[in-house]
Each structure stands twice: as C-alpha cells, then as structure tokens.
Amino acid sequence: MIDLERVRADTPGVEHVAHFNNAGSALPPRQVVDAVVEHLQREAEIGGYEAAAERKDRWEHTYDAIAQLIGAHRDEIAVVENATRAWDMAFYAFPFQPGDRILTGHAEYASNWIALKQVADRTGARIEVVPDDESGQIDVSALERLIDERVRLVSLVHVPTQSGLVNPAAEVGRVTRAAGVPLLLDACQSAGQLPLDVDTIGCDILSGTGRKFLRGPRGTGFLYVRRELIEQLEPPFLDMHAADWQPDGSFSIRDDARRFENWETYYAGKVGLGTAVDYALAIGVEDAWERIQALASRLRAELDEIPEVTLLDRGATLGATVTFTVADVAAGEVQRRLAAERVNVSVMEAASAQLDFGARGIAEAVRSSVHYYNTDEEIDRLADAVRRARTSRA
Ligand SMILES: Cc1ncc(COP(=O)(O)O)c(C=O)c1O
CATH class of the missing domain: 3.90.1150.10 (Aspartate Aminotransferase, domain 1)
Incomplete structure (x- = not known):
C-alpha cells in the first residue's frame, strides 16, 4: 500500500x-530535485569535472538502480538524454538489407516510425504493421503468422503516448524469442508505471525516459541491450567515450552498453535519474x-x-x-x-x-x-x- x-x-x-500530464512529464519528488540541485551546486563550487569525480559513486549508482528496475545487469545499461535517442542508438545499429522485414504495431510512436521509414527507404527493408486484435491491442497470433526468416526486428510500443493501452509485451516476447528475432521494446510510458522485467518480457532492447512515470529530471533517458547483442550492434555514432582511438589510427569499441552513450553528459540529471529510480523502487x-x-x-x-x-x-x-x-x-x-x-x-x-x-x-x-x-x-x-x-x- x-x-x-x-x-x-x-x-x-x-x-x-x-x-x-504524467504521460508528458510527472511531478518529481523533492528528493530528485534536491539531488539535481545539489550536484549543480557542487559543480559551481568546485568545477564540473571535479564534481563528477567526487560524486562518481552517485552517478555510477544510476546504472545499478536502472538494472534493478528492469531485471538487467549494469553493463547492459546506457544512460542517455531521452528515450528517443536511446531507441535510435539501438535501432540505427541494425544492418538492414533489401527485402528484410521489420514488424511494428498500431501503437508505434511518431519518432520511431519516422526512423523506421527513413531506414526502410534507405535500405530497401520493408515495414509491416501487425493488426490489432478485437480488444485493440497487438494481435499476437497475427504477429506469429507474420514472422518468417526475413523478419529482422520486431518494434513494440509497450504503452503508447496517445492512449491507456498496455500491449501484451511478454506474449510478444514469447513469439519473438521462439523465432529468434530481436524485440525492441519502447518502454517510455511503462517504465515506472508498471513492473518491468526484461527476462520475463523476453525483450532484447528496451528504451525508457526519466521524466514520465519514473518522475526523474527532463533530459534523461536510458537504454538496455541484452549482453549477447551488445557486441553485434555498432552504434550509428561513436566518440571517444564509446570507443578508444588506437595509435595506428583504428578504434576499438567498448564492449558494454555504454558504447551507446556519448562523452559529454548531464551528470546532475544522471544523479537525479538514479534518485528517481531509487524512489520508484522504494515505493514499489x-x-x-x-x-x-x-x-x-x-x-x-x-x-x-x-x-x-x-x-x-x-x-x-x-x-x-x-x-x-x-x-x-x-x-x-x-x-x-x-x-x-x-x-x-x-x-x-x-x-x-x-x-x-x-x-x-x-x-x-x-x-x-x-x-x-x-x-x-x-x-x-x-x-x-x-x-x-x-x-x-x-
Ligand atoms: C511511447 C513513447 N515512446 C517514445 C517517446 C519519446 O520519449 P522522449 O521524449 O524521452 O524521447 C514518448 C514520449 O512521449 C512516448 O510516449
């Protein structure tokens, strides 16, 4: 209770x-506001890099908190600026070929669709929309029938931006897992609203945002990528945080999910996001x-x-x-x-x-x-x- x-x-x-307007941006608890303001204050007092070094344990804790929230490991988590960028960093890493099929549903989010369409137009992959069942959720049997060896990815919005629908993510995950097709779950509206466990759902990639049901700061988001998939996905953008510049001019990409992050980041927001997740976990x-x-x-x-x-x-x-x-x-x-x-x-x-x-x-x-x-x-x-x-x- x-x-x-x-x-x-x-x-x-x-x-x-x-x-x-919680589906837009929820009211944060004062603990989150205090954590962000304290970090900003410390940056002003001793310098931004110095504050990040002094408080490393606080922003590193954010990875543990998110991992706990969704039943993942900390090295499978990237903390980025929003759910869209999280989703994009994983999606644009897939090497689609002409004739590949990408399945989505009627709950698809505008920004995701735009990315799907851009990539389909560029690569010759096809997007197909799985019909809804009579209740209005994704029709899992239709999805099962649509899957074949050309399907490279299923993109599912767990809870859409425009309605109260909760899609049956775990049933979709059961189908994608049996077929060996990666499931990219947009959990932007479900993170903090309802229990999420990546193994129970069977998703391979999950994107979330800080400011909605997690009650975190604006400008924060996160990405989960299943361990086995991380090294198969080369991020669309790389920098010196995601990769190391070698003396011979080559680079090596890091092997954890932080390959999807970038070097400069909003440390105060990252601390605030961890505080928000802790708060959500304490509430239950x-x-x-x-x-x-x-x-x-x-x-x-x-x-x-x-x-x-x-x-x-x-x-x-x-x-x-x-x-x-x-x-x-x-x-x-x-x-x-x-x-x-x-x-x-x-x-x-x-x-x-x-x-x-x-x-x-x-x-x-x-x-x-x-x-x-x-x-x-x-x-x-x-x-x-x-x-x-x-x-x-x-
Ligand atoms: C279902 C869904 N996916 C993705 C997003 C994008 O999230 P963000 O604004 O954090 O990038 C939203 C935002 O409303 C959303 O409702």
Whole structure:
C-alpha cells in the first residue's frame, strides 16, 4: 500500500496543480530535485569535472538502480538524454538489407516510425504493421503468422503516448524469442508505471525516459541491450567515450552498453535519474501500478458519465492514460479551460499516432494521465472542470 500522505508531502507540485500530464512529464519528488540541485551546486563550487569525480559513486549508482528496475545487469545499461535517442542508438545499429522485414504495431510512436521509414527507404527493408486484435491491442497470433526468416526486428510500443493501452509485451516476447528475432521494446510510458522485467518480457532492447512515470529530471533517458547483442550492434555514432582511438589510427569499441552513450553528459540529471529510480523502487512499482489502475478506472468512470465526452482508449489492459474528446469543444480549448482551474492535461494530435488516431479518423484528443500521487478529489476536480468546459463552447 502506498503511503499517500507521505508521497504527497514529498511532492511540492501537488500544492500548486492537479497534475494529469504524467504521460508528458510527472511531478518529481523533492528528493530528485534536491539531488539535481545539489550536484549543480557542487559543480559551481568546485568545477564540473571535479564534481563528477567526487560524486562518481552517485552517478555510477544510476546504472545499478536502472538494472534493478528492469531485471538487467549494469553493463547492459546506457544512460542517455531521452528515450528517443536511446531507441535510435539501438535501432540505427541494425544492418538492414533489401527485402528484410521489420514488424511494428498500431501503437508505434511518431519518432520511431519516422526512423523506421527513413531506414526502410534507405535500405530497401520493408515495414509491416501487425493488426490489432478485437480488444485493440497487438494481435499476437497475427504477429506469429507474420514472422518468417526475413523478419529482422520486431518494434513494440509497450504503452503508447496517445492512449491507456498496455500491449501484451511478454506474449510478444514469447513469439519473438521462439523465432529468434530481436524485440525492441519502447518502454517510455511503462517504465515506472508498471513492473518491468526484461527476462520475463523476453525483450532484447528496451528504451525508457526519466521524466514520465519514473518522475526523474527532463533530459534523461536510458537504454538496455541484452549482453549477447551488445557486441553485434555498432552504434550509428561513436566518440571517444564509446570507443578508444588506437595509435595506428583504428578504434576499438567498448564492449558494454555504454558504447551507446556519448562523452559529454548531464551528470546532475544522471544523479537525479538514479534518485528517481531509487524512489520508484522504494515505493514499489507493483503498488504504484495497482494504484494507477484504480485511479485511472475511476477517472474513466467519471468522464464516461458526461454525455459530451467520448473515451478513446482501447485494449484488454488499460493503464494511467485516459484519452477523450468533448463534443464541439477543441482539445486545446479544453486544455486551456482546465489549466485556468489549475488542472493539467495535454493535447494529442494525429501526427503523434498516425497508425492509431490517424487510422481511426481522430484528429486530436485530450490526454489525461494519472500517477499514484493523484487523489480521488483531484479526479473529481478534473471531471468537474471538464463539465464546465463543455458548456463554455469555444
Ligand atoms: C511511447 C513513447 N515512446 C517514445 C517517446 C519519446 O520519449 P522522449 O521524449 O524521452 O524521447 C514518448 C514520449 O512521449 C512516448 O510516449
């Protein structure tokens, strides 16, 4: 059970806003803010390189914390600036050939799709979109049927940016593992929201971000690459952190996942990310997931009672994100009206989710997303504010 009083006391932001933009960037606990500020302060006092040396144990600990969070080893973790760069560093390392097949799903994220398409156009590989099943999640049997010896990679978004869907990652992992095809899991929205274990899921690569359900600093992210795959993947960019310049002019690439990092990095953010992961582990991700699901279903039920509201989320398992439209009121206008009442939500446009929103004819929607620190009263506030927003038509 989560000690709500304690986690809210740890979260200064809850004094100011009812924050339902956790899928965008969650409110950090003060422990995270303090860790970042302390590191920056130390850099100002003794110098950036000197602060990094003095506090090496703190930023090195971040690798242990992330490894613990996802059931990996520390040498399989790279800490980078965001989930997109993490995903890219692994994806662009695959040597695709003409005729290779890459499978993805309808939850695919805009930036991932753009990378897939760029690489497919350059190499002659083909992208194929696995259909959804009747519940709205990826159809695992269809995936199984689509796999053959030309499939080089399966890219799966665990929890999409635009809806509450939780894709059945472990079922997908069972299929990819049996076929010997690498599974690249985008866990950007699921890290910190629900329990993740790379062996249980059977994924080979996983990307995550700091600022969303982990409640870490902006500008932080991480990549996991399974040990056996690391040395097969040559990163698209190399520098003197990822590789060593040899006297004969050649270079040798390091053999751990830090080959996907770069030399200059945001040390204060790295320390903050480790603190955020420690905080998530101390709360307990299982407990967080249980509370998030309960809060999100309450929010869905309250919004569902408003006749002008249409809920958009599909899937057999639904998580923190609740996406909806309000009849005759633009999503941006709903967001503005709610912001005036100090309730934060965000707007999702089809350009973020062409395979889902685009395919379903949804141009835009309001995205609300709970975290375990939200309360029932805040959900009532959100629903009341939506009721008022629907009558003040734009
Ligand atoms: C599913 C998904 N993948 C990837 C990303 C990109 O994460 P980042 O902004 O940390 O690069 C997002 C961001 O919203 C996302 O929702």
